[in-house]
Amino acid sequence: MMVELFVAIALAAAPPPQTEKRQTVRISAERFSFIPSQVKVKAGTVVEFRVSSEDTNHGFRIPSAGIDRIIPKRGKGELQVIYRAERPGRYDFECSKPCGAGHTMMRGLIIVEE
C-alpha cells in the first residue's frame, strides 16, 4: 500500500511532459469581420483563442488544423479553442457558418513566426 501511495503521489506531482509557451488571443467576430483579422505568434506557442460574437453565431474554422467550431451569439458566452502553432507559416481562419450577405469576406490569418 505504501508503494502504491508513493507512486500515486509521484504521478500526481509530476510536471507536464514538456514546458510550452502559452498565449491567449481574444478575437471579436461580427458581420463580416474578425477583429483582429491577423494574429502573429511564435512557433512552438500553444495559442488559446477566445472568440466572442457581437451579433449572430459565426463559425471559427482553421482548415490547416482541422478546427471548426461555432462562436456563440452575442451575450451567450465565448468560444475557447486551443491551437498549437507548430511550424512557421501563414494559416487562414474563416467563418464557417453562413452569417449574412458578406459571409465569404469574413476571414483572417494566423502568422506563425520563427
Add this chain to the structure above:
Amino acid sequence: MATRKRRFPALWLALAATAVAQTPDPQTPPAAPPSAETRLPFAGYMDFHFNKPRGQPGQLDFHRFVLLFGHSFSDRIKFWSELELEHALVEGREEKGELELEQAYVDFLVKPYLNFRGGMLLAPIGLINERHEPPSFNGVERPFVDTVILPSTWFDGGAGVFGDLGRGFLYKAYVMSSLDATGFDAAEGLRGGRQKGFESSFQNPALTGRLEYHGRPGLALGASFWRGLTGFNLPGINPRVRVVELDGRWRLGRLDFRGQFANVGISKAGELNVALQRDLGVSPNVAERLRGFYWESAARLLPRRCPHELVAFFRYENFDTQNKMPRGFQPLKQFDREAFVIGATYYPEPDVALKFDYTFLRNQSRVVRAVNSLNFGIGWWF
C-alpha cells in the same frame, strides 16, 4: 477490473489527477457544447412589417423573404448566393413584388490581401447595402439615405478583387454593370436606374470600391465610391454618375453610434431631363447633385446579465434628391427632406428582432405635406 480498482484505489486516484493536470490534445477540438446550433446548408432572413402612415389605413407587408445558399468547391473556391422575394407576391409588375437574385458569385481565394470574385455582386457602398440583415440595424425600414440617395439593395453583374491589407484595413474593388439613366427620377434619384443583372448592358462598365477599417474593437469606418457612364439607352448623351460615401459605427459600452454621408453627382442632368421629357412627355427633373446624411444613437437598456436585449434609438436623417439642379431647372421643395426616427428594438434572442418606430418626416414644401408613420416589424435571421 472492479477488483483491481478496489486493490489499487490510490493508483487510480493518482492517474485521474494526472489526467486532469495534463494539457488536452491541442489539435483535437472538444465536442461542441450542447447549446450549439445545427448548421444548415443554407441561411436566410425575413422581414415582416406593419406600416401605418398618418391619415391612411395600415398595411401588413411581408417585406422580405430571403434565402442564402453557399457551397465550397474547395478551401479556395467558394460560391455564395442570395435569393430574395419582396412583398410576398410576384405577378409581373413591381407593385406586386419582386423576385430578385441579389447575389450569386464565386470567390477564388488566393492570398488574404488578393482574392477574386465574379458573378452577381452587391455594390460595396454604405452601411446597409452589404449589411442588411434585419437584426443588424435599428428601425423597421432601412434608412431613407440608404434608399433614395444610395439605392440599396444595389446589385448587378460584375467581377473584382477584395482582401485584407492588414492592420484592420479591408478593401473591395469591382467592375460592374452601370446604371441606366433613363430610370432616374426626382423622388428616388438613382433607384429606378438599377439594371439588377437583367441582361445588363456592359457597354460602359462602372467602377466601384470600398475601404473599411476595423482596427479597434467597437469601431468600424468605411469609405466607398462608384462611378460610371449611364447613357447606354440614350442617343447622344452619356451622363456620368459619381457616388462618394463615408460611414462609421462606434460601440462604446452600452451605447452604439453610427453615421453616414452620401453624395451623388450626375453630369449632363439638364440634357438628360430634356431627352427624357421628349420620350415621356414630362421632365423627370433629375438633379445634378443628390446628398444625404444621417446619424443614429442607440442605448442597450437591459443589464448585461439579462438574456434579452432592449435597444432604444434615435436617428436623424437629412436627404435631398434635388440638392443642386442643372441650369434652367427648379428644385421642388418636397424633395428636400428630413426624418426624425425614434423607436426601440427588442431582441428575445440575438437573431430575432421585434421593432417599433415612429417616423416624423418633414420637407421644405408648403404645398406637399410629408407623412409621418407608425411602424412595427419582426425580423429574424437563421
